[in-house]
Amino acid sequence: MPRRVYLDNNATTPVLPEVLEAMRPYFGERFGNASSIHHHGQDTRAAVERARESVAALLGCRASEIVFTSGGTEADNLAIFGLVREGDHVIASTIEHHAVLNACKHLGKDKDKDEKARCEVTYIPVDGRGLVDPADVKRAIRPNTKLITIMFANNETGVLQPVAEIGKIAAEADIYFHTDAVQAAGKIAIDVNDIGCDLLTISGHKVHGPQGVGALYIRKGTDLEPMLYGGSHERARRAGTENVPGIVGLGKAAEFAMEGFKIGEDTKTATMRDRLERELLEIEATGLNGSDLNQERAPRVPNTTNIYFDGIEGESLVIALDLKGLAVSTGAACSAGAIEPSHVLTAMGLRQDRAKASIRFSLGKQNTAEDVDFALGLIPETVARLRELSPVWARKVVSR
Amino acid sequence: MTDSETIAVAMSGGVDSSAVAAMLCAEGRNVIGLTMQLWNQRRLAGHPGMPESVQGRCCSIDDVYDARRVAETLGIPYYVVNHEERFERDVVRPFVEEYLAGRTPIPCSLCNNHLKFDQLLIVARQIGADHVATGHYAQVAFDEQRHRWLLKRPVDRSKDQTYFLFGLTQEQLSRTLFPLGGMTKPEVRELARRCGLVVADKPDSQEICFVPGGDYKSFLEAYLNEQGSAPTRISGDRISGEMISTKMLAGEMVTTDGKVIGEHAGVHNFTVGQRKGLGVATGSPLYVIQIKNDTKQVVVGKNEELYSRTLHACRVNLIATDEVREPMRVAVKIRHRHEPAPAIIEAAGPDDVLVTFDEPQRAITPGQAAVFYDGDIVVGGGWM
Numbered sequence A: 001m002p003r004r005v006y007l008d009n010n011a012t013t014p015v016l017p018e019v020l021e022a023m024r025p026y027f028g029e030r031f032g033n034a035s036s037i038h039h040h041g042q043d044t045r046a047a048v049e050r051a052r053e054s055v056a057a058l059l060g061c062r063a064s065e066i067v068f069t070s071g072g073t074e075a076d077n078l079a080i081f082g083l084v085r086e087g088d089h090v091i092a093s094t095i096e097h098h099a100v101l102n103a104c105k106h107l108g109k110d111k112d113k114d115e116k117a118r119c120e121v122t123y124i125p126v127d128g129r130g131l132v133d134p135a136d137v138k139r140a141i142r143p144n145t146k147l148i149t150i151m152f153a154n155n156e157t158g159v160l161q162p163v164a165e166i167g168k169i170a171a172e173a174d175i176y177f178h179t180d181a182v183q184a185a186g187k188i189a190i191d192v193n194d195i196g197c198d199l200l201t202i203s204g205h206k207v208h209g210p211q212g213v214g215a216l217y218i219r220k221g222t223d224l225e226p227m228l229y230g231g232s233h234e235r236a237r238r239a240g241t242e243n244v245p246g247i248v249g250l251g252k253a254a255e256f257a258m259e260g261f262k263i264g265e266d267t268k269t270a271t272m273r274d275r276l277e278r279e280l281l282e283i284e285a286t287g288l289n290g291s292d293l294n295q296e297r298a299p300r301v302p303n304t305t306n307i308y309f310d311g312i313e314g315e316s317l318v319i320a321l322d323l324k325g326l327a328v329s330t331g332a333a334c335s336a337g338a339i340e341p342s343h344v345l346t347a348m349g350l351r352q353d354r355a356k357a358s359i360r361f362s363l364g365k366q367n368t369a370e371d372v373d374f375a376l377g378l379i380p381e382t383v384a385r386l387r388e389l390s391p392v393w394a395r396k397v398v399s400r
Numbered sequence B: 001m002t003d004s005e006t007i008a009v010a011m012s013g014g015v016d017s018s019a020v021a022a023m024l025c026a027e028g029r030n031v032i033g034l035t036m037q038l039w040n041q042r043r044l045a046g047h048p049g050m051p052e053s054v055q056g057r058c059c060s061i062d063d064v065y066d067a068r069r070v071a072e073t074l075g076i077p078y079y080v081v082n083h084e085e086r087f088e089r090d091v092v093r094p095f096v097e098e099y100l101a102g103r104t105p106i107p108c109s110l111c112n113n114h115l116k117f118d119q120l121l122i123v124a125r126q127i128g129a130d131h132v133a134t135g136h137y138a139q140v141a142f143d144e145q146r147h148r149w150l151l152k153r154p155v156d157r158s159k160d161q162t163y164f165l166f167g168l169t170q171e172q173l174s175r176t177l178f179p180l181g182g183m184t185k186p187e188v189r190e191l192a193r194r195c196g197l198v199v200a201d202k203p204d205s206q207e208i209c210f211v212p213g214g215d216y217k218s219f220l221e222a223y224l225n226e227q228g229s230a231p232t233r234i235s236g237d238r239i240s241g242e243m244i245s246t247k248m249l250a251g252e253m254v255t256t257d258g259k260v261i262g263e264h265a266g267v268h269n270f271t272v273g274q275r276k277g278l279g280v281a282t283g284s285p286l287y288v289i290q291i292k293n294d295t296k297q298v299v300v301g302k303n304e305e306l307y308s309r310t311l312h313a314c315r316v317n318l319i320a321t322d323e324v325r326e327p328m329r330v331a332v333k334i335r336h337r338h339e340p341a342p343a344i345i346e347a348a349g350p351d352d353v354l355v356t357f358d359e360p361q362r363a364i365t366p367g368q369a370a371v372f373y374d375g376d377i378v379v380g381g382g383w384m
Helices: A016-028 A041-057 A072-085 A098-107 A134-140 A163-173 A242-263 A265-280 A314-323 A343-349 A352-356 A369-388 A393-400 B016-026 B063-072 B086-098 B107-126 B170-174 B185-194 B216-229
Strands: A066-069 A089-093 A119-122 A145-149 A176-180 A199-203 A215-219 A286-288 A304-309 A358-362 B006-010 B031-035 B079-081 B131-133 B138-144 B148-152 B251-255 B259-262 B289-292 B299-302 B307-318 B328-333 B341-347 B353-362 B370-372 B377-383
Touching: A041 A066, A041 A199, A041 A242, A066 A072, A066 A242, A066 B031, A072 A098, A072 A145, A072 A176, A072 A199, A072 A215, A072 B131, A089 A134, A098 A119, A119 A134, A119 A393, A134 A163, A145 A163, A163 A176, A163 B370, A215 B131, A265 A304, A265 A358, A265 A369, A314 A369, A314 B079, A314 B107, A343 A352, A369 A393, A369 B353, B006 B107, B006 B299, B016 B063, B016 B131, B016 B185, B031 B107, B031 B251, B063 B079, B086 B216, B107 B131, B107 B170, B148 B170, B307 B370, B353 B370
Parallel strands: A089 A119, A089 A145, A145 A176, A176 A199, B006 B031, B006 B131, B031 B079, B251 B299
Antiparallel strands: A066 A215, A199 A215, A286 A304, A304 A358, B138 B148, B148 B377, B251 B259, B289 B299, B307 B353, B307 B377, B328 B341, B328 B370, B341 B353, B370 B377
């Protein structure tokens, strides 16, 4: 078995051993339905509520303001469809995750070809660094604007959006503000009151918890319609028997995320990311996505870097590296599994070929300096081989 | 090639390419499975005349799923690579343009030349595989005497796909494997069954992969409709702004002696040799003899008038020889289901060849290929 190094932690993270241990009893002997009144139910109810407190602590909110969902996508959808009604206006950005983007697209769809669209959505563009300008958000506000949904950290570039400023603008205009913090949680400290958001999404598997669980922070007093109808679970905001092992796992992962900040794990991650980035940028004809022409960089989460390698297809580089044991990613996979150019990078103004030549590297708690060495040992030679066999690169070399 | 070399198998999700992957694995080769995503089957769904949903076709999610399952069964690495842009530029657009110009195109040859043995081979080499194996029924071998790579007809003549492969260069052939060349289709299915592949009994694909149900007319309408409403991203397109409606392809139906006998709804509805659906009634059966691109006239006449002894092949690719120095005796195939007919080929220009048949041939169709055979060996071929 060849060595395998995983640098795609923005896609998903490995479950921490301690998280797995915490979950294990809830797949077995502690099986109760958290809504049952007997001992078994009380046992799992207690576990769910402890997890809720841990998640609330991570976000700086009250436990009663946390609703567990099946993941980030459901939480985003609950925030959007739970609030927005016919005739409302919504403000989003062009670089949102598809969970937000496609939900907004659906809102904006004609109900019927003869009728006007249900809702109008304004998509705020980003600059070359991948940043939304809060002034643009402010200008986009209309009398019927119901919701602003702008992500906290972008999944592809790691760029942090000015959410606190947007939160202020939303509060002044008395508009609901939702932020998808799936890629920020566990990487930087989050406080919903500092951001001033009414709704915030996190996902279990991006913070070394399990897949299939997420949470939506809903500020007290926010009038949200549920999407799923059934029992009165989650204070009647999300029907369905709780995914107890998943919720317990998310709670434990939230505790470890908090612990990480205390012991300076984020700084350690940033050091590794910076070294990886610095050395990769020494390769000819490369560049960082998330910095502008003056090399000014946008603020980012500590674990992500997105780099273009001119003259290559990112798809081929990902495959070539995977075959050598290194997992990284490019763009977004379509349903068939083929890669499409990233909407985030093209929104930042990257040319199609450069967007397709871009690779995302994202580190996690499990990564070590040796992992970075491994990556740095493989990438330059692999990029060189790809370029050698690329007709595009050959033309470029000849023309120089 | 050494046994330790890595081979990329172009996997479509069908039984043939799946069997290839299984065979190479059984031989102990280092195999990587690759599927090309070429066309988004949902793209034209919902356009007038197109089905709302498409299932079980090339590039459909079902086929990728099948290919992935086979790769899992065999325990080989497997990836989907996106070549939609190139496919549209090099295969779909020329296909549409040929019909608009009154010719009858063969997209499979273009796909082989520009995608399977070009783009896919590049990706394969980039990821460390120096050879690509496909499920085509054909044979490739190096000939020491001629010092050239030869393309030969397969053992299973009923499955012969060499007609679509005449455009391969020496470089491409040197990096290509056709492991099914020595097998019959029933043997391939049997092998797939023995290997426990889920696709062993999957029906063969018959039609053009991106044209649902084989209805190319609806496809043309839908594609042009889409292009008209949404300007394409592809640069250097030859479909000009005004050419966005098939209505502009309508014209007169004339006889070979120039008499106008009716009108037709568009040259794209016709192919040389066609008898049905001409929309004119006369005493004797009429056939399409010629389609005139400039005047949009469709010339009809008697069956006898379809026969011709000569044809001009352009953009010729030669495989078994580097040039046609003197007239050469070969057998020439002018459509996929045509028995190669004895003929003499001679050079008629730098990339052109004049073909003179011993006996006149029926329905020599512009847009199709003329492929030259010397016994089992593909000498080369060109476009009519």
